Amino acid sequence: MEVQWLGVEFPRPGPPHRAVGLIFSMLLGAWSAQALEMLVGKIPFLQAVNGSTVMLPCSYASCIGIEDLYFNWQFNDNGTMQKVCDSVIASETSVPKVAIYRERVEFVGMNRANNISILLWNITFEDSGEYTCFGRNPKEKGRNHSAIFHLLVVDELKVVDNTLTIMIASAVGGAIAALMGFMLLKNFTLYVLSKLEERNKECLVTSSGIDNTENGLSGSKADSKPTPKKK
Known part of the structure; x- marks a missing residue:
């Protein structure tokens, strides 16, 4: 049904539960936009040579900021998640004190540009696998998120035949x-x-003019002889 006011028709509001559902959807969308995100880059995969040193990238993002953000790195060892490191970041300007639980691991993020990356020294074939970067932000009522980075350790890098x-x-x-x-x-x-x-075309026009002159046609330059008088 429609309602008329000052000659203009307006649609009648729907049932109350529809309005409540619409408001809930809008709030849910706004909440999702503010949710914590853990990012490991556009290419979450790295192939590295045995014995080299690699960096596993990770950063966090939150529209409303962080407060006592808890994060950790975990390694998937044949289905068993092993903690690599963890810490709590009090605020966006503080430098976290990171606890390391695995050998040849160094935290290099220092919370600059929301960076919480780690470095793996002298990698071995046992270091191949999935590394999960996890974060939980109490400021967003414990909202958490994680991202997975894949590392493959090889003898040598294969040259791609192009x-x-x-x-x-x-x-x-x-x-x-x-x-x-x-x-x-x-x-x-x-x-x-x-x-x-x-x-x-120019040659034809020129030739036509010459022919007319030689034949004594009108418009030619040939001398016209006077008509002889009859005696």
């Missing part, structure tokens, strides 16, 4: 160059033909 890619790119480039050359040659040929056609 021969096929280069061949395809060369073929496509050659085809484009040939098409451009054909179009240039076509345009040049049409230009030459148009010039020859214009020249032929």
Whole structure:
């Protein structure tokens, strides 16, 4: 049903439970926008050589800020989660005191730019697997989030064979160059033909004028002889 007021029709408000549902959805959307997020980068995967040193990236984000943010790194050891390190960040400007539970691990985040990354020294094949960066923010009523980073330790990095890619790119480039050359040659040929056609037209006009002069037609420059008088 519709309600008229000052000649304008307005839709009648729906049942109260619909309005409550709409308000709840809006609040839920606003709450989700403020929720804590743990980020490990756009490419959450790293392949590294045995014996090298790697950094596992992680940062946090929260629209309303943090207060006593708890975070930790965990390693998935064949289904068993082993704690790598953990700490509590009192505020966005404080530097956390991180407890390390695994050898060859160093915390390098220092909370700069919300960074809580760790460094793995002299990695071995046993270090391959999933690393989870977890965070919980009491300021958001204990809202928590986690992100997974994959590490693969190998003997040596394989060189990717780009021969096929280069061949395809060369073929496509050659085809484009040939098409451009054909179009240039076509345009040049049409230009030459148009010039020859214009020249032929000029020659025809000139030849027509000369013929008229030689035949003594009107408009010619030939001397006209007077008509002899009858005796």
